[in-house]
Amino acid sequence: MKKQLIFPVIWGLFILLNIGAVAESNPFSVSGYGVIHYSHFDWELDPGRRAAIDIERFVIAPKYRINDTIRLESELEFEHGGTGSTMEFDKFEEFGEFETEIEKGGKVIVEKLAAVFSFQPSFNLRVGHIIVPVGLVAKRHRPQHYFTTTRPEAEAHIIPTIWHETGVELFGALGPLKYQAQIVNGLDSTGFSSRHWIVRGHQLRFETVNAEAPAFVGRIDYAFNENATLGISGYYGDTAANRPKPDVDFDAHVGIVSLHGFYEMDAVKVRGLFLWGALENADQLSRVNRTLSNNLNVKRTPIGSSALGYYIEAGYDVLSFFRQPNNKPEHQDQKDTSPDTVLDVFARYDYYDTMASVAGIIFDNPRWERTTWTFGINYHVHPKMVFKSHYSLRRLAAEDKNRENTFSLGFGFQY
Secondary structure, eight states, rough: OOOHHHHHHHHHHHHHHHHHHHHHOOEEEEEEEEEEEEEEEEEOOOOOOOOOOEEEEEEEEEEEOOOSEEOOOOEEETTTTTTEEHHHHHHOHHHHHHHHHHOOOSHHEEEEEEEEEEETTTTTEEEEEOOOOSSSTOOOSSGGSSSSSOOOOOHHTTTSSOOEEEEEEEEEHHHHHEEEEEEEOOOOGOBTTTTTTTTTGGGOSSSOOOOSEEEEEEEEEEETTEEEEEEEEEEESSTTTTSOOOOSOOOOEEEEEEEEEEETTEEEEEEEEEEEETTTTTHHHHHHTSSSSGGGGOOOOOEEEEEEEHHHEEEEGGGGGTTTOOOOOGGGTSSSSOOOOOEEEEEEEEEEEEEEEOOTTOOOOGGGEEEEEEEEEEEEETTEEEEEEEEEEEEEESSSSEEEEEEEEEEEOOO
């Protein structure tokens, strides 16, 4: 199919599924979301960085209910406006050397393609390509779920978001306690780097995914109510066996643990995450990765033996001061009018170090220890649409040229 026909076909399918979803008896349903943003950069180490607009993602998530027990789930994501080739100018990895790369541009990704078997509330099964539920963004990734125009950086710079692999999952709920347990294919350590730790170990570069070593994933969330949850998640798996070639003779297990939670009641919204991870034999991996071919399109930079990140963000709906009590006779039991329009003023603190510790003779580059304060406003014109703005002040642990300030505007929606 010609590239020009892809979008009309997808839109035709999208409209068809939406029309079908109107009928209650129709087993089709569809949902999704989208994000667009503009950013202006004032970075000391990169004074020439250009302002940019990014059609970050557009997601279509059709589902089909076969019967009361079995359904199919899928999620198709268009990143950065679609597909193609682009040129990236990266001059900060490998200790400040200028580096020009040609890499794959926008993407069309199947993030989810799975069969779900719903046996009972406490025991269900999902098989196929599924979301890895580590961290807070894994479960709350729509634009209404975070304040900034882009996803929280302390999480996005350490683990893949959204992280999706192929395997099996058991999940269910025991009262307010929800659980997930997965066995999925593991990461590829050739993509690990100083700046993003294991993020680019997510196997997306080849047509097929190496599955020599599985990974084990678990998550438990305790829901005080639908708007307040605390949870813990974890990941463990070997990343050496899934490299494109069998070029190492040692293990490289990755272990990750995340504590996360959110509280969104009335006008107050608070969210936070603590994330820590460790990598076995990081110094040996760094040495082997330096010899990888340029054609593999990986960074080949030293890798931290551990990474650490956390953030907390809090916002308040200032329009709540102006809402009037609902005096309609039929709504006497309601205290306020429905807050369809919301104006959140927020602040967030991020800290993350993708080289929190190093092994052997690896240099602990202070550039990768980052602290960010972000302030901004979110205007929800409707619960399904939000306009965003923020100004972030990132500081690097390096002594010189450590200031990175960014102004950003954006909007997001879901359907």
